[in-house]
Amino acid sequence: MTYRFDFSSVLAQWPLFMHGAWLTIKLSLLATLLGLLIGTLCAIGRGSRNTVIANACATYVEAIRNTPLLVQIFLVYFGLASIGLKVPAFVAALAAMVINVGAYTTEIMRAGIESIHRSQIEAAECLALSRVQIYWHVILRPAMERVYPALTSQFVLLMLATSITSQISAEELTAIANRVQSDTFRSFETYAVVAVFYVLLSLMMRGLFWAAGQALFTRRRKLGTPL
Amino acid sequence: MSGGFNANHLQFLLQGAGWTLLLSVIAFAGGGLVGFVVALCRISPLKPLRWASLGYVQLVQGTPLLILMFLAYFGLSILGFSLPALVAAGISMTIYVSAYIGEIWRGCIQAVPRTQWEAAECLALSRVQRMALVVLPQALRIATPPTVGFMVQIVKNTSLASVVGFIELARAGQVVNNSLFEPFLVYMLVAGLYFLLCFPLSWWSRKLERRLVVAPRLEAAA
Amino acid sequence: MTTPVVQLDNVHKSFGALKVLDGVSFEVGKGEVTAIIGRSGSGKSTALRCIDRLEKIDQGRITVCGHQVSEPGLDLRQLRRDVGIVFQSYNLFPHLTAAENIALAPRHAKGRTRAEAREITERVLAQVGLSDKAACYPEQLSGGQQQRVAIARSLAMEPQVMLFDEVTSALDPQLTGEVLKVMADLAAGGMTMVLVTHEMAFARNVADTTIYMHGGRVWEQGGREMFDSPQTAELQQFLGNGL
Numbered sequence: 001m002t003y004r005f006d007f008s009s010v011l012a013q014w015p016l017f018m019h020g021a022w023l024t025i026k027l028s029l030l031a032t033l034l035g036l037l038i039g040t041l042c043a044i045g046r047g048s049r050n051t052v053i054a055n056a057c058a059t060y061v062e063a064i065r066n067t068p069l070l071v072q073i074f075l076v077y078f079g080l081a082s083i084g085l086k087v088p089a090f091v092a093a094l095a096a097m098v099i100n101v102g103a104y105t106t107e108i109m110r111a112g113i114e115s116i117h118r119s120q121i122e123a124a125e126c127l128a129l130s131r132v133q134i135y136w137h138v139i140l141r142p143a144m145e146r147v148y149p150a151l152t153s154q155f156v157l158l159m160l161a162t163s164i165t166s167q168i169s170a171e172e173l174t175a176i177a178n179r180v181q182s183d184t185f186r187s188f189e190t191y192a193v194v195a196v197f198y199v200l201l202s203l204m205m206r207g208l209f210w211a212a213g214q215a216l217f218t219r220r221r222k223l224g225t226p227l
Numbered sequence: 228m229s230g231g232f233n234a235n236h237l238q239f240l241l242q243g244a245g246w247t248l249l250l251s252v253i254a255f256a257g258g259g260l261v262g263f264v265v266a267l268c269r270i271s272p273l274k275p276l277r278w279a280s281l282g283y284v285q286l287v288q289g290t291p292l293l294i295l296m297f298l299a300y301f302g303l304s305i306l307g308f309s310l311p312a313l314v315a316a317g318i319s320m321t322i323y324v325s326a327y328i329g330e331i332w333r334g335c336i337q338a339v340p341r342t343q344w345e346a347a348e349c350l351a352l353s354r355v356q357r358m359a360l361v362v363l364p365q366a367l368r369i370a371t372p373p374t375v376g377f378m379v380q381i382v383k384n385t386s387l388a389s390v391v392g393f394i395e396l397a398r399a400g401q402v403v404n405n406s407l408f409e410p411f412l413v414y415m416l417v418a419g420l421y422f423l424l425c426f427p428l429s430w431w432s433r434k435l436e437r438r439l440v441v442a443p444r445l446e447a448a449a
Numbered sequence: 450m451t452t453p454v455v456q457l458d459n460v461h462k463s464f465g466a467l468k469v470l471d472g473v474s475f476e477v478g479k480g481e482v483t484a485i486i487g488r489s490g491s492g493k494s495t496a497l498r499c500i501d502r503l504e505k506i507d508q509g510r511i512t513v514c515g516h517q518v519s520e521p522g523l524d525l526r527q528l529r530r531d532v533g534i535v536f537q538s539y540n541l542f543p544h545l546t547a548a549e550n551i552a553l554a555p556r557h558a559k560g561r562t563r564a565e566a567r568e569i570t571e572r573v574l575a576q577v578g579l580s581d582k583a584a585c586y587p588e589q590l591s592g593g594q595q596q597r598v599a600i601a602r603s604l605a606m607e608p609q610v611m612l613f614d615e616v617t618s619a620l621d622p623q624l625t626g627e628v629l630k631v632m633a634d635l636a637a638g639g640m641t642m643v644l645v646t647h648e649m650a651f652a653r654n655v656a657d658t659t660i661y662m663h664g665g666r667v668w669e670q671g672g673r674e675m676f677d678s679p680q681t682a683e684l685q686q687f688l689g690n691g692l
Binding site: 003062063065066067068069070071072074075076077079080081082083160161162163164166167174177181187188191194195197198201203 | 258285286288289290291292293294295297298301302303378379383384386387389390393400404408409410411414417418421422425426427
């Protein structure tokens with residue numbers, strides 16, 4: 001083997017990688033929050049008695065879950081541009097990611113919502129709580145606690161999937177890796193270093209989610225048992 | 228604007244879909260084999276095996292598939308191989324699948340009730356016999372729905388092989404679009420083809436899951 | 450003649466082909482305690498649930514605290530502010546402490562301030578004898594304690610009538626006593642109560658009126674004397690089994 005590994009030229013670019021990691025975090029957190037909102041609304045819509053809304057949500061979920069993110073990103077970025085809506089790469093990337101993670105979040109929230117027994121809702125109705133109050137206090141809060149591990153796994157996967165947005169030149173860690181490897185000609189080393197960055201990012205994200213879970217779910221923190 | 232979408236373009240896309248299927252099968256076969264080993268190592272009584280496999284899984288699950296593709300592609304050329312993109316894609320997908328399916332299967336093996344392990348032990352079966360004759364057959368049943376569900380992920384993730392130049396369905400779409408400049412039409416068609424490949428698997432996985440929940444109850448009632 | 454708090458008038462209800470309530474009529478006056486007894490399937494729980502509009506009736510009229518429960522124009526939330534119901538399986542919210550379970554509805558359905566809700570919570574917890582369990586989660590409490598918290602939760606809404614749907618049936622025998630004591634205290638305090646129960650001694654000693662239901666109808670109705678000298682063969686057989 002005549003190739004000699006040279007990590008130094010790649011590691012010298014670490015400020016650039018840090019910047020890329022920061023961009024990845026920004027994109028991921030934004031997509032997470034918006035995706036959670038959409039996923040929750042859609043999960044409620046899926047259970048609606050109005051068949052039009054229920055079917056629309058189900059169709060959305062099936063369409064997204066059975067097509068690749070890469071194609072969805074192309075559709076949003078290139079497809080919209082071709083019908084006159086030219087959006088910057090970051091916006092297109094964010095939109096595609098939100099639409100994508102929204103569908104997966106819908107399924108997770110749906111499972112959580114359906115795990116709430118009918119008797120809980122009945123008790124809440126008999127306490128004169130309004131529909132919205134019941135949804136928030138009796139359905140969504142415990143549902144979210146129950147599916148929190150599944151949700152956080154989904155959002156870590158989301159962070160890893162942001163690498164795909166590099167294909168439309170959105171600014172994040174993989175796009176920066178592409179630039180660095182073409183400048184230094186050290187492709188393997190560049191991607192190896194970036195892989196380590198991603199592993200550290202996913203560990204960090206999981207730690208962050210764990211801490212958030214401890215803070216949000218008092219019952220879990222005090223009793224340590226699953227709901 | 229060049230000529231409209233014609234049968235040649237459709238044929239090109241369908242060929243791409245064919246390569247998508249091939250890569251998916253390779254990924255599932257290779258990843259399944261390695262994943263099985265990973266699953267067994269994860270529950271091995273030997274600590275080094277447990278730690279090594281855990282490390283492997285954490286590493287692979289913490290890296291985007293796109294980066295794995297690049298690593299395989301450039302790693303192979305460093306090692307002196309000038310192999311087609313299919314090989315690089317196949318290797319990275321195998322590694323990717325092995326980590327995820329390994330974890331799925333580990334969970335399914337551990338989902339077999341402890342009492343089954345104990346019963347087998349009390350029948351003086353060795354560890355290998357216990358696994359092969361009692362635990363794995365039951366784990367297989369539990370594992371079928373999530374495995375079929377994961378096959379959908381495999382098919383979708385083959386789209387990333389496009390970045391190493393492998394002409395599967397997504398890449399074929401890019402090529403067609405570069406000559407037609409009709410991204411909306413082309414990518415909707417590509418999405419439609421992926422849907423046709425994936426939806427039957429998704430549907431089947433859900434059906435299996437329902438049967439898995441109902442069947443034990445029926446067996447218990449009988 | 451004061452208007453009754455609860456009035457059922459020729460109520461009919463079917464679940465599909467099964468006729469569950471076949472012309473049920475009875476009244477409960479203010480401060481009265483009415484017990485409903487009968488076999489499983491006699492329709493007693495259904496009758497109770499119809500009072501709080503948990504089930505809709507097919508025919509007849511139900512009036513509760515001035516609300517026409519059977520009419521379409523009913524303000525459901527206002528009805529539920531006036532009626533408290535306690536269930537067999539307590540139905541406490543598992544992700545909230547006892548105090549949070551109790552304070553939830555007064556705060557959000559009655560608009561009480563945080564201070565008012567806290568004061569109400571302390572009062573009703575003391576009433577059911579669980580002041581020291583305010584910060585406990587339901588899974589940390591015994592069945593009897595959970596049921597008492599459930600009673601406190603309904604009491605916190607300051608209802609005009611309390612309904613009890615076989616509230617001791619899911620409890621171990623040694624835990625039913627503490628719940629029955631709370632209910633007896635409530636009755637002594639003048640609360641209007643309707644309870645479906647299998648506790649014959651409680652019905653005989655605490656209730657002003659006991660209704661025996663059979664086959665979806667009110668078979669017999671009376672005070673303590675009904676237990677001592679049942680008029681119909683069905684009630685004789687039922688009590689012979691029970692006591």
